[in-house]
Amino acid sequence: MPPSWMAACTFTARGLAGHLPVGTTGRRDEMTKVKMETELPVEPENVWETVGRFNALQEWHPAVESSEMEEGGKVRRLRLAGGGEIVERLEQLDEEGHAYRYSIVSSPLPVGRYTATIRVRPAPDGKGSVVEWSSDFEPQGPEQEALETIRGIYQAGFDNLRKLFGG
Template identity: 30%
Template sequence: MNRWATTALVASQLLLSNAVFAHGPTPQKIDESVVIQAPIEAVWEKVSDFNAIADWHPSVESSVPTDEQGTRVLAFKDKGTITESLDELDADRHYLGYRLLEEDIDVFPVSFYSVSVELTESDAGTEMLWQGRFYRADTGNFPPEHYSDEAAVEAMTDFAQDGMNALKAELEGQK
C-alpha cells in the first residue's frame, strides 16, 4: 500500500472511531436554594399543595389535576402545557418529589426531569432546596443550541429560581 492510501486508511479509521465514541446526552442537574423568612409550616402549606403551584409561581398560568394519584397538567403563560406526576409527598420531612410525564420542548427544552423540593428550618426561617435532574430536549449527539444541555440547565434554573423568589416575596409580604 502506498503512503497516500495508508494515510487515508488511518484517517478514516480515526474518524469512524470518533463516531463510535459519540454518545447521547448526559444527565444534567440543578441545586437551587433560598431562605424564606417565614415558619416552615407556612412555606410547607404552599409548596405541599401540588396543584396550587399556579398560585405562587409566576410562569404557571394554571395547574389542573388529571386524576387522584397526583398527576397535573401545567399551562404556562404564552408557551404550552406539560404533564407532571407527584411521586412522593412526605409531610414529616417537608419533602415532595415529582417528574415529567409528557414533555413540550417549547415549554422546557428537556426530554425528562425529576424534581425534589425540601424544606428545612434555619435560623432565618425556612431554607427551600429545589433540586432537578434532567436530560436535554434533543437527545441526539449534536443538538441545536436551543435544545442543548446549556439551554436545559438555564431553563430549569430559571424556573426554580423564579418560583422560589416569588414564594419568598409572597410569604415575606413583599408581593
C-alpha cells in the same frame, strides 16, 4: 417553548446572590443536575402550606396560570401563562419531611427523563426556612440551554416566594 414561558422565567446565570446553583460534570452519559435554594423569613410549616400542595403551583409560580389534577391527584396539568402546558406526575410525598418528588410526563421544555424534588427545611440559624428545588434530567439539545431554562424556572419561583413571604 412559548415565548411567555421564557419571559416569565428569564434570569441571568451570573449574580444569583442568595441562591446556590449546582452545575454538571459535562458528561453526556450522566444525568444533568440542578440544585437551587432560597431562604425565607418564615417558619417551614407556613411555607409548606403553600409549596407543599402539589396542585398549588399557580399560587406561587408566576409562569403557571392554572393547575388541574388528574388520576386521583397523582398528575397535574399545568397551563402556562401565555399558552403551553406541562404534565407532571407526583412520585413521592413526604408530608412530615416537607418534601415531594415529581416527574415530567410531557412538556415543551428542553429536558427528558426529568425528576425533581421540592423540599422545605428550617434555616441553618433556626430563623425562617430554606426552600430547595433540585432536579436530574437529560438535556434535549444543548446542555447549557437546558440548564439555563431549568435554573430560570426555579429562580422565577423563588423570586415570587420572596414576594409572598418576604426576604
